[in-house]
Amino acid sequence: MIDRLYTQMQAMQVLNRSQEMTADNLSNINTPGFKGTKVFYRMFQENVNGKTISKSVPMQQVNLEQGVLEPTGNEFDMGINGDGFFVVEENGEQFLTRDGRFHLNPDGYLVNSSGAKVMGDSGPVQLAEYMQSNGETGGNAMLEVSKDGTIRLNNKAQDRLRIVNVEDPAMLNRKGSAYFSVIDEDMLSEDSTGMVMQGYYEKGNVQPLTEMVDMMRNMQAFESQQRALKTTDEMLSQVTTRLGRF
Numbered sequence: 001m002i003d004r005l006y007t008q009m010q011a012m013q014v015l016n017r018s019q020e021m022t023a024d025n026l027s028n029i030n031t032p033g034f035k036g037t038k039v040f041y042r043m044f045q046e047n048v049n050g051k052t053i054s055k056s057v058p059m060q061q062v063n064l065e066q067g068v069l070e071p072t073g074n075e076f077d078m079g080i081n082g083d084g085f086f087v088v089e090e091n092g093e094q095f096l097t098r099d100g101r102f103h104l105n106p107d108g109y110l111v112n113s114s115g116a117k118v119m120g121d122s123g124p125v126q127l128a129e130y131m132q133s134n135g136e137t138g139g140n141a142m143l144e145v146s147k148d149g150t151i152r153l154n155n156k157a158q159d160r161l162r163i164v165n166v167e168d169p170a171m172l173n174r175k176g177s178a179y180f181s182v183i184d185e186d187m188l189s190e191d192s193t194g195m196v197m198q199g200y201y202e203k204g205n206v207q208p209l210t211e212m213v214d215m216m217r218n219m220q221a222f223e224s225q226q227r228a229l230k231t232t233d234e235m236l237s238q239v240t241t242r243l244g245r246f
Contacts, residue, residue, distance in 0.1 A: 009229065015222045021060055022215045025206045031177045033099030034204030036063045036211075062172045062180070067098070067205040069197055075143050076102045076110070079200035084163040084192030085180065089124060090116035095179035096164065096172075101201050104131065114178075120151070120159035129153055147195040165192040 021037045028034040037060045045052050069079045078086070078100035085096035088111075095116070102118055105111045108128030110118040117124035130141045130153055144152045149161030166172055171187050172180045182188060 012222060012225045012229070015218050015225065019215065019218045019222070022211050022218065026208065026211050026215070028177050028204055029206050029208060031099075031204050032101055033067070033097060033202050034177055034206065035065075035067075035098065035180075036204070036206040037061070037174070038063045061170050062174065063205060064169055065205045067202045069200040070203055071200050073199055074101075075145075075199060076104070077199055077201045078102060078145060078161070079197040079202040080163065080194040081197050082192075082194035083165050084194030085166070087119040087162045087164055088112055088116040088179075089119055090114060093181075094119065095175055095181055096166070097178050097180070098202050099178045119162045120149075121162060122159055125151065125159050125161065127151070127153060127158060129158070145196055145198040147197070149196045161196060162190075163192045163194060163196065164188045164190060165194075 018039050021039050025036040028036075040059050040061065064083075066081070069081060080086070080098060080100065085098060086100055088095055088097055097112070099112060102110050102112055104127060105115065108126050108131050110125040110127060112118065119125070127143070130143060142152075142154050144155075145161070146152070149163050151158045151160065165188070166180075166182060167187055167189060171182050171184075173182065175181050
């Protein structure tokens with residue numbers, strides 16, 4: 001009966017973790033470039049007091065399905081159609097992201113909404129000439145980003161956005177709502193097949209209806225385990241009381 005209590009408590013912990021992941025997905029529906037988390041369960045066996053007990057542990061994997069590319073008309077907005085991630089640098093660390101809402105900071109560096117510098121083949125992308133051209137001519141410099149990430153200013157190549165791919169998505173570690181990292185950079189490859197779309201940004205790929213259905217199922221399963229746990233506890237209490245009479 002103790003084993004039954006342990007199993008029921010374990011199931012409730014698994015369902016609670018699953019619910020947390022679902023809630024996180026729903027809270028980031030409107031986060032550009034957000035990639036939802038898929039939940040799956042892996043069975044392990046462990047020895048408890050000489051008995052082998054199967055244990056179900058919730059695991060998470062990033063859902064890399066393509067999000068909708070929303071046109072903005074902003075020449076600094078970038079979306080990736082297909083595989084791949086932009087690389088940004090913040091506080092000395094490099095992260096992967098699908099959020100391509102960029103702009104120029106006062107120093108002419110291409111940055112995201114958090115101020116992280118967007119990386120190119122030659123390091124942080126700097127377009128000081130863009131600002132200088134606008135200041136000198138009083139007009140608009142022509143900025144063009146081709147599908148392979150090459151940045152041209154007035155038809156002159158300046159740099160190329162660094163787009164990387166992750167060989168094994170299971171190795172992605174989420175860092176906040178927009179960033180990812182990998183333990184080993186050897187997992188990254190430069191042969192991404194994704195195409196850069198200038199003037200677009202990628203919406204999150206969370207499906208609200210699917211997440212709401214998952215949330216309801218988790219709640220129902222959790223309540224079912226609660227009732228089962230209460231029943232087991234009452235039975236254990238009765239057995240203990242009866243044994244105490246002898």
